[in-house]
Amino acid sequence: xxxxxxxxxxxxxxxxxxxxxxxxxxxxxxxxxxxxxxxxxxxxxxxxxxxxxxxxxxxxxxxxxxxxxxxxxxxxxxxxxxxxxxxxxxxxxxxxxxxxxxxxxxxxxxxxxxxxxxxxxxxxxxxxxxxxxxxxxxxxxxxxxxxxxxxxxxxxxxxxxxxxxxxxxxxxxxxxxxxx
Numbered sequence: 682x683x684x685x686x687x688x689x690x691x692x693x694x695x696x697x698x699x700x701x702x703x704x705x706x707x708x709x710x711x712x713x714x715x716x717x718x719x720x721x722x723x724x725x726x727x728x729x730x731x732x733x734x735x736x737x738x739x740x741x742x743x744x745x746x747x748x749x750x751x752x753x754x755x756x757x758x759x760x761x762x763x764x765x766x767x768x769x770x771x772x773x774x775x776x777x778x779x780x781x782x783x784x785x786x787x788x789x790x791x792x793x794x795x796x797x798x799x800x801x802x803x804x805x806x807x808x809x810x811x812x813x814x815x816x817x818x819x820x821x822x823x824x825x826x827x828x829x830x831x832x833x834x835x836x837x838x839x840x841x842x843x844x845x846x847x848x849x850x851x852x853x854x855x856x857x858x859x860x861x
Contacts, residue, residue, distance in 0.1 A: 685734035685775065687782045689726045690741070695719065697738035698731065705765030714763060717850035718745055727790060728759070730783055732766070732775050740766040742779040744787055747796060749817055751843030758794035758830075759787055760847060780807050784831070793837035794830060796845055801826040808832075816842025 690698060695716070702711040718724050723745050732740030742764045749756040761783070766775045784807060787795060796812060797804055798819070809829035812818065815838040819828045832838045 685732045685739060687730050687732055687778060690724075690729040690731050691726075694731055694738055698729075698741045701731075701738055701741050701767050702763055702765040704767045704769075705771070706763075707768075711763040711765060714850055715741070715743060717853055718743070718848060721848060721850055723848050723850065725790075727786060728783065730779055730786070732770075732779055734770070738767075739770040740764075740775045740779050742776075742783045744783055744792075744795065745848060747848070748846045749794070749796075749841050749843045750846050754840075754843070756794070756841040756843065757792075758796055758841075758845070759792050760845070761795050761797040761799075762851075764799075777806075780804075784808075784833070788833045793834050794832060794841060797829050797831070798823060798827055799829065801829075804829050812845075818844050820844050820846065 698715055699712040702715060703709050724743065728744040730742050731738045742761065744759040744761055747758050747760045749758055761780070764776055764779060784795065796817070797809055809831045811825050812828050812830035813825045815830055817830050830838060
């Protein structure tokens, strides 16, 4: 495969991003989530990255703001959701490249924590660990090994315990879906 490049999304990419997630997940929940977050103004284009292959969007990753809520404290974080690669381009390292580039961009922009609901055999390679180990819990039923956190700076998870509050778009689109 010739090379692709990763870049921030452009407004004109929205239909192609919708299609990438539709193809990747074989249903439209993640596609509708991205559109709903965009409509709510919850997308920072610097944290909505696409894999562009010859002018065609073949992958997408989004990091959107969430909060970790505990008694008397609120800690800002990001949720990695969703990550999708068009079915014709999967298993070629594009997803991993999107995750790695996205994490570096999150660090560059000064973010401290990323939360993900994902496959326990995939995300630990990027440094994610069970969020429960840091006292961070999902607001929905979910096995401990698929609800993970990644500190982007040393000590970022210290004292960050609580329940994650996602944007309303997650509830409206059912994007939490069955939690594995």
